[in-house]
Every structure is written in structure tokens, then in C-alpha cells.
Amino acid sequence: MSQRNALYHIFSVVRIFFYPFALIYGALVWLRNRLYDTGFFSSIQFMTPVISVGNLSVGGTGKTPHVEYLIRLMQYRYQAATMSRGYKRRTQGFLIADANTNALRIGDEPMQYHMKYDDLVVSVAEERITGIPTLLQKRPQVEVILLDDAYQHRSVRPGLNILITDYSKPFYTDHILPMGTLRERRAAYKRADVIIVSKCPSGMTPEQASEIERNINPFPHQQVLFSHIKYVTPYNLFTREAEELSGSHLVLVCCIAKPEPLVGYLRQVGKEVHVLSYPDHHYFVSRDLEEIKAAYDNWNVLPKVIVTTEKDAARLHLHMDKLKDWGIKIVVLPIEISFLFERGNDFDGLVLNYIEKTITENQTIFHGTEEN
Structure with a gap:
């Protein structure tokens, strides 16, 4: 037996071993999502524009540069804030980054945002449902909140839900943990408003993109975009x-x-x-x-x-x-992302239109309440 065939055989045996665990985990995640879908568990939608950026898989999809793209998009338009869990930080609870903050206190990705964007409010909280009100109380000037890695945090219903999936391993080819890297079933992609296929080759053809989009099978309300990583000035x-x-x-x-x-x-x-x-x-x-x-x-x-x-x-x-x-x-x-097929303006417009529409609607409600 060749080495390649032996490895394939071992991998197949391991996958069979993990299959019962994947069934149990998948059933629990399905039940949780079902309870949210039926309204048994409640999801809160805030008046402040909330944009979630997340993925179905465990790490490696290029989520962080997409969050930074959004930060730069809003940098001179709105007072933006990010909220992350603060993975592997040595603290607990809600925190806002300040001059004494380091990666141990808030996590490496929030610290990266804090080091790069002076006007950005960087916050961390395990529970977004309580973190968002605390953030708005402590920083009332915040106009837009970016939830980093919050696709599975269903207690908060974002106004715009962005799902990132890796070109080299799109969610529709993956399996749920522990057989694969998916945190929940493939069908969970239905909650996204925008699906971004990340880390695409810069020379991707429209035909290749169309094939991926067919495999994703987006719902009518969903937009599918393609991005690639570019390395910028060291x-x-x-x-x-x-x-x-x-x-x-x-x-x-x-x-x-x-x-x-x-x-x-x-x-x-x-x-x-x-x-x-x-x-x-x-x-x-x-x-x-x-x-x-x-x-x-x-x-x-x-x-x-x-x-x-x-x-x-x-x-x-x-x-x-x-x-x-x-x-x-x-x-x-550093790295940044760029959208293929000249779709960057489409994405920017979608995001900015959502923010402006939400702010305008809230102002109308507020002024109407004052008049009454």
C-alpha cells in the first residue's frame, strides 16, 4: 500500500470514529438554532446599526482583514466601535481598550485594531447581549457597532450579517465538528445577508466564481462576493x-x-x-x-x-x-482584502446604505416620540 493510500485509509477510519460525536454535537446545535428560529429563545435587535462578521468554520477564513476593511470604510463617516469576545485574553467581562491596554487584557485581534485605528472604540465582551448596552452607555457617541466573530451569537440579531467562507475549503464541502471544522450545520448560511468567499486567487475567472455561487445556492436576499488577500507595505x-x-x-x-x-x-x-x-x-x-x-x-x-x-x-x-x-x-x-470583479463599490454601498437607513429611521422614531 502506498503512503498516500495508507494515509487516506487512516483518515477514513478516524472520520468513522468521530461520526457519532459529530451527530451528537450537530443535534445539539440544531436544537439550539431551532429554539431561536421558533422564538423560544429571544434575539434582540438594537436601534444602533449592528454589523456582524463571522464564519461557520473554526478559524482561518480571513475574517480580521474584512473587519478592518469595514473599519476603514466607516473611519471618516461614523464613530464606529468593534466588539469581540477577546479570544485567549486573561481577563473577563466587558472592557474598552485604553492607553494601558495590551493583548493579555483584550486579546490579540482587538489589540491589533486598537494599535492601528486611533479613533476606533475597541471593546470586548463574552456576552454581546449585555456588552452592547454597556458599550452604548459608556460611549454614547458610538454610531455603528461591528461584532467580530459573532455569527453563532444568536441572542443578538444584527442588522447586517456577513458570513466569510474560505475559497480553499468553502462551507458546502466541510463537515460539522469534530469530523470537519464547521461550528454548525451548512444550512446555517441562510442567516447571512452577504456571503464573502475569501482568499480567492487574484486571477479567478467569472466562470469559476459562478460555479462556486451555484454550489452555495444563495437565497434571493443574499449577495455573494469574492475577495482576495493582498500584502501591503511592511x-x-x-x-x-x-x-x-x-x-x-x-x-x-x-x-x-x-x-x-x-x-x-x-x-x-x-x-x-x-x-x-x-x-x-x-x-x-x-x-x-x-x-x-x-x-x-x-x-x-x-x-x-x-x-x-x-x-x-x-x-x-x-x-x-x-x-x-x-x-x-x-x-x-500587513494584509488587506480587495473585492474581485470590481464589486467593492457594491459592497460599500450595501453597508453604507444599511447604516444610513437605520440611523434615519431611528431619528424619525425619536423625533416622532418627542412630538407626542
């Missing part, structure tokens, strides 16, 4: 000045779910790439820093530089003094 971790990676030997330090596309890109722009990969959302400890420093020092090449992602930089900031003492250049490589 910057110095300490000075935030622009840096150049081409022609350098690169030590990549990353803790992301799917590092392969990033590694592939760096191999195109750099001479060689030495990869130090850690689990997703990993908090660096002393032995990790020693490993990173040793990898850099023992690589007998020039020029060389340490490269990391913005999410990892949020956690590296916890060790900023020690990193500065190294005297080593550390470069952060």
Missing part, C-alpha cells in the same frame, strides 16, 4: 516606518491558523525563508523568544530580518523592551 515594529523585504533572508515568526499562503508570498519576495510557526493565537514566552533569537543569530546569511504578522505583533508588543535590546530589525507585514 513596516518596522518599533518605528512604524516603511521597510523593504525584497533581497533579504527572512525569519518568519507567525502564530496563524493557515501560514502557507504567507510563506509562499515571502518566498517570492525574499531570498530564503526560515519559518518559526506556533499555534494560532499563541502567547510568546521566554523560551519562544530564545528560539527566535537563536534562529536569527545562527543563520549565517546577510541581509536578514525577522518578519511577523500584525496579529502576532500585537502579542510581541508584550515583550517590546526585550525585543528592542536585541538590536534586530523586526518587520510587520
